[in-house]
Amino acid sequence: MEFITNMAPFLGVLGLILAAIIYVYVVRQPDGNAKMKEIAALIHGGAMVYLKRQYTILLIFVVFVAVALGIFIGVPTAVAYITGAILSMLAGFFGMMGATKANVRTAQAARMYKPNPGK
Numbered sequence: 001m002e003f004i005t006n007m008a009p010f011l012g013v014l015g016l017i018l019a020a021i022i023y024v025y026v027v028r029q030p031d032g033n034a035k036m037k038e039i040a041a042l043i044h045g046g047a048m049v050y051l052k053r054q055y056t057i058l059l060i061f062v063v064f065v066a067v068a069l070g071i072f073i074g075v076p077t078a079v080a081y082i083t084g085a086i087l088s089m090l091a092g093f094f095g096m097m098g099a100t101k102a103n104v105r106t107a108q109a110a111r112m113y114k115p116n117p118g119k
Contacts, residue, residue, distance in 0.1 A: 023098050032108035040104035047100050055089055 031037055062085045070078035 019094075019098075023094075023101075026098065026102050026105060029105040030108050030112075031104050032111070036104050036107060040100070043103065044100040047096050051093060051096055055092075058085075058089070 031040065062082065066078045066082050066085075069081050
């Protein structure tokens with residue numbers, strides 16, 4: 001069990017590297033015509049506004065809970081909580097970035113797909 005616990009940081013970094021490789025692969029795919037790009041930019045902008053609003057409200061909650069944890073349990077617990085919240089928010093941000101970039105590329109790939117009805 002100790003081996004697995006010690007491997008967690010390395011596996012976490014490996015996961016981040018693989019996510020970055022997949023992201024780079026996705027953004028290198030064709031992103032469609034001008035109209036598709038325009039719609040994708042609007043969707044992306046809306047998603048970022050949504051995240052900003054969500055994270056603004058979440059930040060208030062995180063501060064209150066961190067203060068309570070610091071007072072009633074201990075400062076190290078509060079710091080761990082804040083670290084987890086920040087990393088969770090970053091995961092959401094990068095996930096939204098990847099999803100909004102992938103959407104238009106998926107639509108473009110579907111547009112270009114020509115099934116062979118003879119087979």
